[in-house]
Amino acid sequence: MSSRRAFSIRATTTVATSGLALILFAFAAAAQSSNSNYTFLIASGLLCESGDSGACPAVVKSANDDSYEMSGAGMFDAQNKSVTAAGTYTHKSANGNVLETGVWLASELVSFDSYGIAPGVLRQQGATLGPQPFGAKRLPMSFGPMPTGGLAVFLIRLMPISGASRTAVLQVNCALGKVPAERQTEGVRLSLEGNGPEFSEEVAGRVMFLSVRPDINTPVKTPQQGAGL
Secondary structure, eight states: OOHHHHHHHHHHHHHHHHHHHHHHHHHHHHTTSOTTEEEEEESOGGGGGSOOTTSSSEEEEOTTSOEEEEEEEEEEETTTOOEEEEEEEEEEOTTSOEEEEEEEEEEEEEEEEEEEEOTTHHHHTTOOOSOOTTOOOOOOSOOOOEEEEEEEEEEEEEEESSSOOEEEEEEEEEOOSSOOGGGOSOEEEEEESTTOOEEOEEEEOOEEEEESSOOTTSOBOOHHHHTTO
8 A cells, every 4th residue: 555545544534533523522512502403423432332233334235235334423403404424434345345435524404304202211311291190290491412213314525535525415314203114224325416326225323313402392202192002
């Protein structure tokens, strides 16, 4: 490997690692912002500490068995569509050869469809919903970050170690809360600009959205609602 290419790889890795660290440290800052803010992890951070070999990285395949392995983290505001997110990716052929590797940066939040706070989270946090023996308890005025399901669609830029960058659409699905039947599989999907293949088969990887100071109007499956399911 040439010294120039080795330096390029080290520089790219350093930028990616530094970017992810900054985003993860932003959890505390995000807690001071509005109710519509979310932070998220894609096959990174605490998700990789579970011992589950399928948690990291997030892997998605195309119809011809090419794959992308992705990880990352970020934060976004669902109301004004602002987003700050970054990560790494590796593009592999069907036989496992590495075709491309680099970093990705989110440039736009296209949409976010929330499935609501994960069942049981409010009770674990000490909040109680519904009738109680001595009357319903009041929800706390503030919460820590809470696991929340949803589907986020981001416009991202793929920046390889060598070659030109390109635009793609990244879908991130967290199957918690009241999940639609067609979105039961957790993971990511990737659509490249132009006439490139669609990477739509989620193979592996865990993702998580954390709602920072969630609004009390966020859909929540209460014990009464879930009793007959």
